Amino acid sequence: MAKNLTDKDIRQLRESFELYDKQGDEKIDSSQLGEVLRGLGQNPTNAEVKKIVSEMDPEGGNRISFEEFLPVYQSYMGKKPKFSTEDFVDSLRVFDNDGSGMINEGELRHILTTLGEKLTDSEVDSLIQGLEDKQGQIDCEEFILSVLQG
DSSP: OOTTOOHHHHHHHHHHHHTTOSSSSSEEEGGGHHHHHHHTTOOOOHHHHHHHHHHHOTTSOOEEEHHHHHHHHHHHTTOOOSSOHHHHHHHHHTTOTTSSSEEEHHHHHHHHHHSSSOOOHHHHHHHHTTTBOTTSEEEHHHHHHHHHHO
């Protein structure tokens, strides 16, 4: 049995995993690995997913069984964020030109859609919804706390 997971946990993971199985063969396409991990509450970067897939599926196009997936999932279990909330807030404050602790909604949208792990406009919309004030400003700390709380 998998370390730190009960039989019930494994059953629930398998059921969730099988929701992504489009062919009914109890496997997922290797291209779905990141989506499945994120759907199960993990947060691998695109680069991490690409590396894992290249190790598991060097030729590409293959399918991944639940038994192959489980150790990958477990490797993300219990991973603590490498940075504190304050680290994230400080990073965002780089774009706070006047030191007010606020960032313009347009600037934040630009940052999130063009830098690093690029988000879509709809993903940004869901992240900033309800956080902007009447002047179109978003509190950096409030934004980070909202994102980290999911």
